[in-house]
Amino acid sequence: MNSCNLEVKGSFLCVYSLNSFNYTHSPKADSLCPRLPVPPSKSFPLFNRCVPQTPECCSLFASVLINDVDTLHRILSGIMSGRDTILGLCILALALSLAMMFTFRFITTLLVHIFISLVILGLLFVCGVLWWLYYDYTNDLSIELDTERENMKCVLGFAIVSTGITAVLLVLIFVLRKRIKLTVELFQITNKAISSAPFLLFQPLWTFAILIFFWVLWVAVLLSLGTAGAAQVMEGGQVEYKPLSGIRYMWSYHLIGLIWTSEFILACQQMTIAGAVVTCYFNRSKNDPPDHPILSSLSILFFYHQGTIVKGSFLISVVRIPRIIVMYMQNALKEQQHGALSRYLFRCCYCCFWCLDKYLLHLNQEIHLTSH
Known part of the structure; x- marks a missing residue:
C-alpha cells in the first residue's frame, strides 16, 4: 500500500487532478505526489506483509525505530558508553568464579569458615556504623530541620533492623554449628562431581x-x-486481512x-x-x-x-x-x-x-x- 493512498484532513496527499488509481502507475506520480520517506525497493511477502529487500530501507527503518523508543535508546547508549567497563567486569567475574571454584576444591573447610567470619564481621561493622551515626545525630545540637530529624529516625530504624538480623544470624550459627561439617561435605561432593563430569559447568x-x-x-x-x-480487496485497491474465526x-x-x-x-x-x-x-x-x-x-x-x-x-x-x-x-x-x-x-x-x-x-x- 502506497503512502499516497493515505488521507489527510479529508483529502489525498497527491494533487486532486491525479486519479488514485494512477498513484503508482502514472509516470507523473513522482512529481505530483510527495516523496516517500523510504527509498523504493522490491518486496517479498512475509506473514502477509510486504518486506523490502533493499538494505537501505531496513537500516533507515531500524535507526528511526531505535531513536523513537526512548527506553531502548537509553539502554543502548548506556551499554555503548560503558562497554569497556562492562566487558572488564564480566571477565573479572568469570575469573573470580573460576578461582573460587578451584579454591573450594582444595581448601573447602577453610573457605567456609572464612566466608562465615566475613559475613559476621560485615554485619557487626554495619551495626557499629549505624549506631555511631545515630549517636552522632543525638549529640548534634544543630539539628533543627524536620528532614534531619527524619534522617535520624531512619538511621535508628536501620540500626535496630541490622542489629536484629545480626543477632538472629549469630544464634543460627551457634545452633547449627554442627551442620557446618555437612556443608563442607556437600561442597566436597560437588567438587568431586565436577571433576568427574567437568561439562556440568x-x-x-x-x-x-x-x-x-x-x-x-x-x-x-x-x-x-x-x-x-x-485477504479482502477494499475500495481503491487496498487489501485488508480479516482475522480468522477462533484465532x-x-x-x-x-x-x-x-x-x-x-x-x-x-x-x-x-x-x-x-x-x-x-x-x-x-x-x-x-x-x-x-x-x-x-x-x-x-x-x-x-x-x-x-x-x-x-x-x-x-x-x-x-x-x-x-x-x-x-x-x-x-x-x-x-x-x-x-x-x-x-x-x-x-x-x-x-x-x-x-x-x-x-x-x-x-x-x-x-x-x-x-x-x-
Missing part, C-alpha cells in the same frame, strides 16, 4: 541456547497468529505453551544435572569414574522420566499463570489509583501464589533427585 549454557531457540520459534508462531487472516483463542493457548515449554526445558536441565551427580556420587569404584555421566543421565531422562518432567512443569505453569494475571491486575489498579483494600487483597493473592510456586519448585527438585 557448561550445562546452563546449553540450556540457555535451547531456550533462545525456542523463544525465537515462539515469536515466529506469534507473528503467524497475529497476521493470519483472509483469538489460540493466543491464550500459545501463552500457556510458552510458560509450560520453558519450565519443561529448565526441568530437563535439573534432571540431567541431578542424574549426573548421583551417578558420580554412587559410583562404587572411586578410582574409576563413570564414562559420560551426562549422556547417560540424558538417556535415562528421555526414556524413563519424560512423564515426571511434563507433569511437574505443568503444575508449575498452572500456578504461575494466575500469579502473572494477579500481578498484571495489581499494576493496572496501581495506575488507576483504586482503594487500598483492593491493593491489599491483590498483594495477599500474589504472596500466596508466590509461596505455592516456590513450594512446587522445591518439590520438583526433590522429585528430580529421588527419581534417579
Whole structure:
C-alpha cells in the first residue's frame, strides 16, 4: 500500500487532478505526489506483509525505530558508553568464579569458615556504623530541620533492623554449628562431581541456547497468529486481512505453551544435572569414574522420566499463570489509583501464589533427585 493512498484532513496527499488509481502507475506520480520517506525497493511477502529487500530501507527503518523508543535508546547508549567497563567486569567475574571454584576444591573447610567470619564481621561493622551515626545525630545540637530529624529516625530504624538480623544470624550459627561439617561435605561432593563430569559447568549454557531457540520459534508462531487472516480487496485497491474465526483463542493457548515449554526445558536441565551427580556420587569404584555421566543421565531422562518432567512443569505453569494475571491486575489498579483494600487483597493473592510456586519448585527438585 502506497503512502499516497493515505488521507489527510479529508483529502489525498497527491494533487486532486491525479486519479488514485494512477498513484503508482502514472509516470507523473513522482512529481505530483510527495516523496516517500523510504527509498523504493522490491518486496517479498512475509506473514502477509510486504518486506523490502533493499538494505537501505531496513537500516533507515531500524535507526528511526531505535531513536523513537526512548527506553531502548537509553539502554543502548548506556551499554555503548560503558562497554569497556562492562566487558572488564564480566571477565573479572568469570575469573573470580573460576578461582573460587578451584579454591573450594582444595581448601573447602577453610573457605567456609572464612566466608562465615566475613559475613559476621560485615554485619557487626554495619551495626557499629549505624549506631555511631545515630549517636552522632543525638549529640548534634544543630539539628533543627524536620528532614534531619527524619534522617535520624531512619538511621535508628536501620540500626535496630541490622542489629536484629545480626543477632538472629549469630544464634543460627551457634545452633547449627554442627551442620557446618555437612556443608563442607556437600561442597566436597560437588567438587568431586565436577571433576568427574567437568561439562556440568557448561550445562546452563546449553540450556540457555535451547531456550533462545525456542523463544525465537515462539515469536515466529506469534507473528503467524497475529497476521493470519483472509485477504479482502477494499475500495481503491487496498487489501485488508480479516482475522480468522477462533484465532483469538489460540493466543491464550500459545501463552500457556510458552510458560509450560520453558519450565519443561529448565526441568530437563535439573534432571540431567541431578542424574549426573548421583551417578558420580554412587559410583562404587572411586578410582574409576563413570564414562559420560551426562549422556547417560540424558538417556535415562528421555526414556524413563519424560512423564515426571511434563507433569511437574505443568503444575508449575498452572500456578504461575494466575500469579502473572494477579500481578498484571495489581499494576493496572496501581495506575488507576483504586482503594487500598483492593491493593491489599491483590498483594495477599500474589504472596500466596508466590509461596505455592516456590513450594512446587522445591518439590520438583526433590522429585528430580529421588527419581534417579
